[in-house]
Amino acid sequence: MALRLFFESRLRFAVLALALVATAAGCGTSRTARPGSRSWLVKPHQREYLADRIMRLDSNGQERAADQHVLVTREGAVGGGGTAGGGCGCN
Amino acid sequence: MQLRATALAVVCLLLRGAAPVWADVEAASRVTFFREPGNSNEGVTVVHPQTDVNAVLGESLSIGAGYEVDMVSGATPAIYSAQSGVDAISGATKFDDFRQAARAALGWNTNTVGVNAAYSYGWESDYRSHTLQVGAKGDFLERNFTLGLAYTRNLDEVCDQNNEAAQGLLDLKPLVSSATCFQTGQRTTVTRKVDIDTLEPSLTWTATPKLLLQFGATLQLLDGFQSSPYRRVVVNFQGQAPQERLPEQRQRYALFVRGNWAFPSIRGALSMGARAYRDSWDLWSGTLDTWFNKYLASKILVTLRGRYHKQTGAVFFRSGPDLEIKGPTGEYWTGDRELAPMDTILAGFKLAYISKRGQEQQAFLEEVEINAKFDGLIYNLDANAPNADRPYALIAQLGAALRF
Numbered sequence: 001m002a003l004r005l006f007f008e009s010r011l012r013f014a015v016l017a018l019a020l021v022a023t024a025a026g027c028g029t030s031r032t033a034r035p036g037s038r039s040w041l042v043k044p045h046q047r048e049y050l051a052d053r054i055m056r057l058d059s060n061g062q063e064r065a066a067d068q069h070v071l072v073t074r075e076g077a078v079g080g081g082g083t084a085g086g087g088c089g090c091n
Numbered sequence: 092m093q094l095r096a097t098a099l100a101v102v103c104l105l106l107r108g109a110a111p112v113w114a115d116v117e118a119a120s121r122v123t124f125f126r127e128p129g130n131s132n133e134g135v136t137v138v139h140p141q142t143d144v145n146a147v148l149g150e151s152l153s154i155g156a157g158y159e160v161d162m163v164s165g166a167t168p169a170i171y172s173a174q175s176g177v178d179a180i181s182g183a184t185k186f187d188d189f190r191q192a193a194r195a196a197l198g199w200n201t202n203t204v205g206v207n208a209a210y211s212y213g214w215e216s217d218y219r220s221h222t223l224q225v226g227a228k229g230d231f232l233e234r235n236f237t238l239g240l241a242y243t244r245n246l247d248e249v250c251d252q253n254n255e256a257a258q259g260l261l262d263l264k265p266l267v268s269s270a271t272c273f274q275t276g277q278r279t280t281v282t283r284k285v286d287i288d289t290l291e292p293s294l295t296w297t298a299t300p301k302l303l304l305q306f307g308a309t310l311q312l313l314d315g316f317q318s319s320p321y322r323r324v325v326v327n328f329q330g331q332a333p334q335e336r337l338p339e340q341r342q343r344y345a346l347f348v349r350g351n352w353a354f355p356s357i358r359g360a361l362s363m364g365a366r367a368y369r370d371s372w373d374l375w376s377g378t379l380d381t382w383f384n385k386y387l388a389s390k391i392l393v394t395l396r397g398r399y400h401k402q403t404g405a406v407f408f409r410s411g412p413d414l415e416i417k418g419p420t421g422e423y424w425t426g427d428r429e430l431a432p433m434d435t436i437l438a439g440f441k442l443a444y445i446s447k448r449g450q451e452q453q454a455f456l457e458e459v460e461i462n463a464k465f466d467g468l469i470y471n472l473d474a475n476a477p478n479a480d481r482p483y484a485l486i487a488q489l490g491a492a493l494r495f
Contacts, residue, residue: 041235046300049353054360054384054392057295057305057351062143063464063490066123069139070486074468076402076429077368077376078311078343 115147119492127165127484133185134481135165145196155196155209163188170332171426171477172325172411190215194222203230216269217250217320237295239307245287248273251320252334253281260422263334266320285315301353311343324424328415336423338407343370359385368402374430376402390445396466398437405430410475428470428477439466439486458494463487 042050053059072078125137141159148154164187194211206227213220226241250272252264271277293307322335349364364380378400387393407423408430443462448454466486472479 038233041233042297042300043233047297049301049355050297050303052353052360054386055303055351055353057303057349062119062121062141062492063462063488066121066139066141066488070123070125070137070468074429074470074484075376075400075433075435076374076405076431077345077366077370077378077400078309 115494116145117492117494118142118144119490121488121490124487125484126486127481129166129478130480130482132166132480135163138162151199151201153196153198153200153207155194155198157194157196157211159192161188161190161215163190170323170325171335172330172332172415188215190218192220203234204228217266217272219248219273221246235297237293239291239293239295241289241291241293243287243289243291245285245289247285247287247315249283249285249316249320250280251283251316253278254334255281260336261326261331261333263336265323265334283316285313285317287314288312301355303351305347305349307347309343309345309347311341313341313343315339317341318425319427322426324414324419324426325411326414326419326424333424335425335427337425337427338372338423341371344368357385359383372430373406374403376400392443392445394441394443394464396437396439396441399434400437401434402432404432408432410473412475426477428472431472431476433470433472433476435471436469437466439464441465441488456493456495458492460490460492460494462490464490 049055120140120142123137123139123141125139126134127136128134139159139161141157143155143157145153145155166185190213192211192213194209196207196209198205198207200206204227207225209222209224211220211222211224213222222243222245224241224243226239228237228239230237250266250269252266254263257263266280269280271279273282274280289309289311291307291309293305295303295305298304316339318335318337320334323332324335325332345366345368347364347366350362352361352363354360360383362382362384364378366376366378366380368374368376368378378398380398381396383395385393405425407420408425409417409419410431411426414424441462441464443460446459448457464487468484468486470478470482470484472482
């Protein structure tokens, strides 16, 4: 009964979910990193896969422009298609 | 003698510098063929060739130039009205249009920051567009994050019928011909302005060695004539059909997230994107986009794509029958399909052949890419919506790029 009353409050449920995610994230990092150690950052030698053309967000610029050119005059919404230049620091 | 020695020294310096200066050049061309057949007329056909050349000079400076053309032909609805069934469009005017645009770009990039600027000019018989774009980006936290900001300013001009003699909004006449557009000393047409400001901030995060995420937003402010000058809309049961009339101000807002996830074991990557949009004409939309890339062999890359887009109509949009029975909402009326409630589904694939120079090889060309792409676009519209007789479109692209 008490449990049901507790979960009837959506706010409490959301707080519980966030706390669980935060705890899980904390557990995940505590094994590999100390606070401030920056070991969670991806290092240059770990960017092998990110450097491939199929992983780059700014590749195929001409093709994306052509796609946008077609859709922008046929749908009422424009923008928010992602911006160029968002690399992975691979170069 | 001294002059000859100096000239020789300059030539030697240029030759020494030639290799690194022109070490990174890309030339790319693409042709897009768009076909939207209609059940009641010939529909619309667009052929869109484009060419871009970009070069990195030295270590930081880059320059670029591009040129593109739109060759449009087909039939467009002359009047948006309420006829029964799918034949909600009465009459169709055949048209041909030819648009050109040229651009030039300049960039300066170091290891962690970059700035760029570009200018483009587009022109056609009834529209001119000046576009100035500036952008900046910076990497931080060991290049795990990239913060980008782009600003674009459009100064456009639209040709419109001279309606200074109109007594009221219902007397607005459409543009009949673009023959006198942008000419001085004539009173048939006038030039109307459209100013567009677009701001796009973005944040890219290298989340893991296999996952790249990007978050961003678009804010766009439009001020000026945004109607189609040729289109007429039947707005009451008496059959009055004035020129389309849209508000002159529009604010558009969009939020997006994109992610690229590598699957090295299968030499593939999955890309997904989501976008939420709203504007001051109360048009809401959501878009989901996904691609899957996979190398089939060392030189063949195949891409599969799926996209779903759903939008509400603009607050003043009315179907043809509603316009005739209830009349327009306020002082605005439109026959533009893109302002109608609808959803679209796009699916397609792409095949690319990529040949790279080996590290030991001495060759002028570093990389050659040839690709072919095909997409199908399906519109899901109300039967009385504008252009409801055009339920789908086919889009084919052929591209080639040389890097040397």
